[in-house]
Amino acid sequence: MLHGGTPRSDEPVGERSASWLRAATMQRSITPRLHEAGVATWLLRHRVRGWNDPSTPSPVPDARWALAAVRRELGALPVVLLGHSMGARTAVHVADDDLVAGVVALAPWLPPGEPVDTLRGRRLVIAHGHRDRITSFRAGADYARRAAAVATEVEHLDMGPVGHYMFRRSGRWNDVALTRSLAILAPTLAR
Numbered sequence: 736m737l738h739g740g741t742p743r744s745d746e747p748v749g750e751r752s753a754s755w756l757r758a759a760t761m762q763r764s765i766t767p768r769l770h771e772a773g774v775a776t777w778l779l780r781h782r783v784r785g786w787n788d789p790s791t792p793s794p795v796p797d798a799r800w801a802l803a804a805v806r807r808e809l810g811a812l813p814v815v816l817l818g819h820s821m822g823a824r825t826a827v828h829v830a831d832d833d834l835v836a837g838v839v840a841l842a843p844w845l846p847p848g849e850p851v852d853t854l855r856g857r858r859l860v861i862a863h864g865h866r867d868r869i870t871s872f873r874a875g876a877d878y879a880r881r882a883a884a885v886a887t888e889v890e891h892l893d894m895g896p897v898g899h900y901m902f903r904r905s906g907r908w909n910d911v912a913l914t915r916s917l918a919i920l921a922p923t924l925a926r
Contacts, residue, residue: 736762736778737798737822739844744785755780757901758819765913772917772924775809777801786821786844794825802832813923815916820844820870820899823861827878830854837919839912842899844870845878855885860915862908864897890915 738748738758748755758778766776779801787793798816805814813836816826823843830838830853837858845861861879865872872893879891892911894904901908917924 736776737794737816737818737825738778738781739820739822740781740784740786740794741821742786744783745787746784748781748784752780752784754784754820754822758822761819761901761909761912764909765916768913769916772920774917774920774924777805781825786824792825792828794821795828798825798829799832802829802834806834813920815839815919817841817912817916818843819901824849827851827853827859830857836923839915839919840875841901841908841912842867842870843875843878845874846871847874847877849878851878851882851885854882857886858888858919859886860890860892860911860919862892862894862911862915864894864899864903866896867899869899 736758739754762776762778769776781794781797783793785793814834815837816835817839818826819841821844823840826838839860841862843861859882861875863872863875876891879889883889897903
């Protein structure tokens with residue numbers, strides 16, 4: 736799980752970070768059912784709050800480090816990257832890792848021109864409220880259309896008249912996170 740952030744900030748992500756706390760709350764909610772299905776959850780805390788330099792985004796090395804840690808700890812198991820906002824942007828940037836089976840992007844920050852080639856052969860789910868004033872619903876829909884050319888499957892869900900922070904209809908956000916992650920992993924869980 737990859738939490739949100741901000742375009743620019745070198746401030747460390749602490750235990751009181753609202754973005755990290757939202758992700759931790761979701762993790763607590765969905766983990767019991769994921770564990771029943773034999774799936775573990777890990778929540779990465781980025782070193783700093785900001786995306787920062789476009790040529791070397793701050794959270795991308797953190798996410799690559801986390802994927803390497805999963806590989807060391809658990810071996811070559813399939814991974815779903817579940818990200819909110821900047822975490823979703825980070826997820827699509829590192830989706831080219833061999834472990835990644837797919838990405839579930841919640842209220843994603845996907846500016847025009849974000850790369851889609853990292854999703855080649857993977858599944859993508861984007862869930863976004865159309866009243867989001869922080870990240871663009873329309874940009875997410877455009878990204879989904881572009882990703883459809885390379886991804887094995889793309890789903891774009893309109894979460895209705897909700898904003899960015901997943902406070903309204905939190906149960907539905909959690910359900911999408913849970914069910915879509917399990918759907919991506921389903922072919923490997925049957926083994």
